[in-house]
Amino acid sequence: MGAVDLNTHPGHLARRLQQAHSLLWGAMVSEETTSPQFAVLNALVEKPDIDQRTLSEHVHLDRSTIADVVARLGRRGLLERVRDPRDGRRNVLKLTDEGERLHRKLVTRTARMNRVFLAPLDEDERELLLRLIGRVADAAEELRA
């Protein structure tokens, strides 16, 4: 009496999903570059010369967390962090050639990995899953604002 079925708890399932994903990522995409790091690289390909604040909104990561991730990528020479001369508070971020090269390589690998990850679902279910997660995540993030 009293115990609950965790399979009806979206938070528990979300954690398991994320965990399973990051394991598969390590096996199929990269051991050095994590999924959040890829998200940062990808955002900088789309929008170069943004600051950490803007970046954090794009990838939905905290400013502190972004700072860590950016520092790691910077240490590996994948991006450059330059103080904005027009606004001394900002760090302007830009990928290096090396960073762009890595991003290109990972794009194809993530596509391959996502196919494997979502293999248990058919095409309709895949799209549905992504849209449902997106709606719940959007709404929950809204609650904060």
Added chain:
Amino acid sequence: MGAVDLNTHPGHLARRLQQAHSLLWGAMVSEETTSPQFAVLNALVEKPDIDQRTLSEHVHLDRSTIADVVARLGRRGLLERVRDPRDGRRNVLKLTDEGERLHRKLVTRTARMNRVFLAPLDEDERELLLRLIGRVADAAEELRA
């Protein structure tokens, strides 16, 4: 050219979902007791006197991670860790009265929270989302074994 839409990446969405969930958890359920900690409490209500290994399989958490979580709960007096006299390798775990009391309190709160979290979906979509995530997570965890 080259940037990818992260909204088509289940891993990215899973991270956002989990993050949004843990934020809402902190606001609506408890600031002291996290969602994984609740999962451990819940597993011990269902199956008392199991060891950490068995527990880790139940909640889908690593043995190292379980050790940390269990240690924290133990420090707060919510569970007891006793060396199994019949097998000196095992730690047998059991909730204290305090632990059971906390679990009961959190059960009602998590139910309330889950309703808020899934509010953007209708009943069919909720069930569907849980089942789809479950299938993908199960399959991905299978890949490891």
Added chain:
DNA sequence: CCGAAATGCTCAGTGTGCTGACTATTTTCC
């Protein structure tokens, strides 16, 4: 124009979650 508010970043502290290496105990097999 100058003090106060807002903004961007950093830093310390905590918790989750993994791997890989190590220890201790039990089981298995010759």
Added chain:
DNA sequence: GGAAAATAGTCAGCACACTGAGCATTTCGG
């Protein structure tokens, strides 16, 4: 019965992710 394998736990090390406090810089208001 004793060496080898399997099993349970711990520990160090790394990465993500948050909060809250603090620092520097810019902007805003009187």
